[in-house]
Amino acid sequence: MKRLVIPATLALLIAACSSTPEGGDQSGAPVESRAGGPSVATVTTGGVDGGRLPAVLTDPKSILSKRSVYFDYDSYEVKAEYKDLVTAHAKFLTENRQFRMLIQGNTDERGSREYNLALGQKRADAIKKMMALLGAREDQLEAVSLGEEKPKNEGHGEAAWAENRRGDMLYSGEF
Amino acid sequence: MSRFAIKLRFLRLLAFAAFAVLLTPARGQLTVEITGAGANRIPVAIAEFGGDAASSRIVTSVIRADLERSGLFRMVDTSGVVMTEATSPVFGDWKSRGADALAAGSIGASDNGRQEARFRLYDVNKQTALGGSAFVTSKTMLRAAGHRIADIIYEKLTGEPGVFSTRVAYVVRAGAARYELHIADADGQNAQVALISREPIISPSWSPDGGRLAYVSFENKKPVVYVHSLASGKRVVVANFKGSNSAPAWSPDGRRLAVVLSKDGGSQIFLVNADGSGAQRLTTDTAINTEPNFSPDGQHLYFTSDRGGSPQIYRMNIGGGDVQRVSFEGTYNVSPRISPDGRSMAFISRRDGGFRLSVMDLASRQVQVLTDSNKDESPTFSPNGRMVLIATEMGGRGVLSAVSLDGRIKQRLSISAGDVREPAWGPFNR
Numbered sequence: 393m394k395r396l397v398i399p400a401t402l403a404l405l406i407a408a409c410s411s412t413p414e415g416g417d418q419s420g421a422p423v424e425s426r427a428g429g430p431s432v433a434t435v436t437t438g439g440v441d442g443g444r445l446p447a448v449l450t451d452p453k454s455i456l457s458k459r460s461v462y463f464d465y466d467s468y469e470v471k472a473e474y475k476d477l478v479t480a481h482a483k484f485l486t487e488n489r490q491f492r493m494l495i496q497g498n499t500d501e502r503g504s505r506e507y508n509l510a511l512g513q514k515r516a517d518a519i520k521k522m523m524a525l526l527g528a529r530e531d532q533l534e535a536v537s538l539g540e541e542k543p544k545n546e547g548h549g550e551a552a553w554a555e556n557r558r559g560d561m562l563y564s565g566e567f
Numbered sequence: 568m569s570r571f572a573i574k575l576r577f578l579r580l581l582a583f584a585a586f587a588v589l590l591t592p593a594r595g596q597l598t599v600e601i602t603g604a605g606a607n608r609i610p611v612a613i614a615e616f617g618g619d620a621a622s623s624r625i626v627t628s629v630i631r632a633d634l635e636r637s638g639l640f641r642m643v644d645t646s647g648v649v650m651t652e653a654t655s656p657v658f659g660d661w662k663s664r665g666a667d668a669l670a671a672g673s674i675g676a677s678d679n680g681r682q683e684a685r686f687r688l689y690d691v692n693k694q695t696a697l698g699g700s701a702f703v704t705s706k707t708m709l710r711a712a713g714h715r716i717a718d719i720i721y722e723k724l725t726g727e728p729g730v731f732s733t734r735v736a737y738v739v740r741a742g743a744a745r746y747e748l749h750i751a752d753a754d755g756q757n758a759q760v761a762l763i764s765r766e767p768i769i770s771p772s773w774s775p776d777g778g779r780l781a782y783v784s785f786e787n788k789k790p791v792v793y794v795h796s797l798a799s800g801k802r803v804v805v806a807n808f809k810g811s812n813s814a815p816a817w818s819p820d821g822r823r824l825a826v827v828l829s830k831d832g833g834s835q836i837f838l839v840n841a842d843g844s845g846a847q848r849l850t851t852d853t854a855i856n857t858e859p860n861f862s863p864d865g866q867h868l869y870f871t872s873d874r875g876g877s878p879q880i881y882r883m884n885i886g887g888g889d890v891q892r893v894s895f896e897g898t899y900n901v902s903p904r905i906s907p908d909g910r911s912m913a914f915i916s917r918r919d920g921g922f923r924l925s926v927m928d929l930a931s932r933q934v935q936v937l938t939d940s941n942k943d944e945s946p947t948f949s950p951n952g953r954m955v956l957i958a959t960e961m962g963g964r965g966v967l968s969a970v971s972l973d974g975r976i977k978q979r980l981s982i983s984a985g986d987v988r989e990p991a992w993g994p995f996n997r
Contacts, residue, residue, distance in 0.1 A: 494788065503922060504901040504915060504944060505769050505989070506814045507871055507878055509783075509790060510827070510834035510855040513811050517832060535829070536789035537811045541767035567788045 445565055448484070455480045461519055461559040465500075468514040470522055478519060481561055482526030489529065494567040495519050496560045497537040498544070500553035505539055512537030519559045596982065597755030597967070601636060603977035608641040609724055612666035616686070617651035617673035622709055626674060626684055629713025633731040633754065634720065638976030652687040658694045666691050668724055672699075672716070674709075681705050684712040688723055697723045710756065730949045732996040735956065736761070736771045736780055737967060738989040739982060748782065750797060753949075753992075755980050761797060770945075771991040772815050772824075774841075780991070781805065781815035781824055792826050794841060805843040816859045816868075817841075818885075825849075825859035825868055836870055838885070849887035861885075862905050869893065869903040869912065880914055894927070896934055902945060905929075906952040911972065913946040913955045924957050926972055937974040947992045956980075958988045 448454050461474040470478060485491055497516030499508040516535035523533055545552040613631050616623035634640040643666040650656065650671035661669050672686030687699035700719055704712040714731040721729030730753055739747045748762040748771060762768060766785035773780055778797060783790045790813045792806040806812035810829035817824055822841055827834050836850045836859045850856040854874035861868055862882075869882050880894040880903045894900035899917035906913070909929070916925040916934070921941040927934045942960040949956070954969045954976070961979065965986035969978040981987065 496788070503878075503899065503917075504858065504871070506827070506858045507855070507901045509769075509811060509813050510857045513829045513834050514855065517829070534789075534809055537813075537829070538767075538785065538790075539769075541769065541785060562788075 445563060449563060456484055459561045461515075461561075462554065463515055463557040463559070465553075465557065466511075468511075468518045470518055475522075478522050479526055482523045482528045485523065485528035485532050486526070489532065492532050492534070492564045493523070493528070494562045495523075495533065495535045496542075496562065497535065497539075498542060498556055498558045498560070499540050500556045501540045501543065501548070502553070503540075505541070509537045509539035509541075512539045515557075515559045519561070596758055597751055597980045597987070598982070599636060599755050600979045600981070601638065601977070602979055603975055604638040605971070605975050608639055610641045610643045610665050610667050611720070611724070612643040612645050612661055612664065612669045612691075614645050614648050614650035614669065614671045616671065616684075617649055617654075618675045619682075622674040622682060622706070623649075625709040626672075626713040626716065629710050629754075630670070630717045630720065633714060633717035633729075636754065636978060637721065637729075638971060638978075639721075639725060652685045652699055656689055656691075658689070658691055661691045668697070668720070670716070670720055677703050682709070684709075684716065686716050688720055710752070714752070714754075727951050727953065728995065730951050730954075730992075730995070733950055734777070734993040734996070735967075736773065736991045736993065737958075737987055738768050738771065740767075740965070740986040740988065742985070748780070748795075750780075750993075761795060761800070769989055770814055771989060772817055773991055773993045774817050775819055775821040775994055777994045777996065781817065783813045783815065792824075794824075803842065805841070806837075806839060806846070808846075814857050814859060816861055818861050819863055819865040825861065827857045827859070836868065836887075849883065849885075851887070858902055860903050860905055863907055863909045869905060871901045871903065880912070893929075893932075894934075895932075900925075904946045904948055904955075906948050906972075907950060908952050911952070913948060915943055915946065915957075924955060924970060926955070935974065937970050937972075938968075940968075943968075945989055947990050949992050950995045956990045956992050958990055 449456050451457055455477060458477055461470055485493060495516045497512030499512045516537055520533050520535035543556045545555040611634060613627050616627055631642050635642055643664050651673040652671055654671055656669055669689045669691050670686055675683050677683040682704050683701055684704055685701040688697040690697050702712045702715055717731045718729035733753045734750055735753055736750050739749055741747055744765040746764045746768045747760050748768050749758045750761055751758040764784060764786050769783045771780050771782040779794050781794045784793055790811045792812045792815050794803045794805050806826045806828060808828050808830035812828055814827040815824050823838050824841060826837055826839055828837050833853055834855050834857050835848055836856045837846045837848050839846045852874055854872050856870055856872045858871040859868045867882050867884055869880060871878050872881050877898040878901050879892060880900050881890055882893050883890045897916055900914055902915045904913045912927045912929055914925055915922050918936055922943050924937045924943045924946055925934055926937060940959050944958045947956045954971050956967055956969045958965060959968050965988045967980040967987050967990050
């Protein structure tokens, strides 16, 4: 397996997070000031009691704040350019066993809604399989599909479609 | 009839139409537009019924609109002639007006403030009565009485049961985060909202008794299959396993549902009891298997799979064995729906880059493409098997379109308040 290189500050952040209890209950947790900017972002999602995520998952400078893997047309293969991203998230899950992840697969609007749901599932499954191979536990992962139902870009045409052929990785508290 | 009389009658019709619009909830009403009709339409005269004139107008206008909309009948002008079921028709007069059939009737008071709708249907050429009926109804149910009468006329004249008293379910996207599941009469009137959600709703499927709808809701940020009792609003989770749960289809006996679950990885077809118990896996390969649909005898399931490299339609028995490929032409054939008589299959086929409603004769495997549109989806048969309702797009908006099996008759159902999609035509109203 390719060895992952993580910036020093990020490694420290992950170390800090790995010792904190599950989201929402970290008022006493030390915050790594070297990350700069606001230390924690508040995630508000409907119906979920907004658990606060560690900064490393939300800081725009952290690779872990990136949550989307984009796919080619009619493809379920995680492209090489996303391997570092998936690996970073797998490492986070491995070091933070209390976190769970929901992987949502998406497709563009063309074709049958139910068939697209199955295609989106293939994309989510591909990301999940990679996570599991990299050490995340089965009980931390759930792969589901939103098919064509929740497009990120509501436009029609290749540019919009490319944005919608996507897998999103959400952490406990975000779904 | 003089020019003046025609004009007067037209104005009266206009006044009635304006009144009807005032009574109609502006939001969420489907409007039906006929965009094609059959070649040899039967000329039918529906006389004004006797009794209360306002009630008669409601009933006869529903009958005429239903028959006209079917594309199989042409309305013969009756010049406002009033005839009850007891009036002896002067057949020669109707023949000279070009009518092959004639209906007459009355709306009278019944017990407890209720009303009784009576009618009689005649064969003008043979100069005989074809039958008649009486319905006890109420002022608020006059439209329903009209649909029942239109159903009988349709059946007497075509030999097939009419579907004017049936209902359709469909999903309206009314805003960025507002999805509504509607139930309306087959003519688009009387729309009622069964479910409002911030998240998408797809794949509604009617139970054979017409009392429940199975569907997929994303309200929990993932697809979950529910069964929703329409009268009570009670909802039961039928499939909420880890992963995705989708594509519900009722068995003809209403005891089981075919669903697609990803709990074992991939998308596999399972049978579950209507209460969600007893999940039994039917497909075992690693390919996509989805969109199950029962044959009317309950012995087979048609479904979509990419096991051969592209999405195609297959058939298996309900034990999961004896798998046969059904579609061969082209590289994208999905969404199989079997006609009530088991002889035809409606599906969506990609042709020249467009997704088009197609029909296959299952005995000969002959395929006919019925539309030239680009975005047809989710076909659903009328319970008499004569029409297929689909979702399609018109001017960038989702509309429903009903197409006859020969492709000649087309109706468009659109809604002013948003995108319409995911139609499901309900069973006969018994």
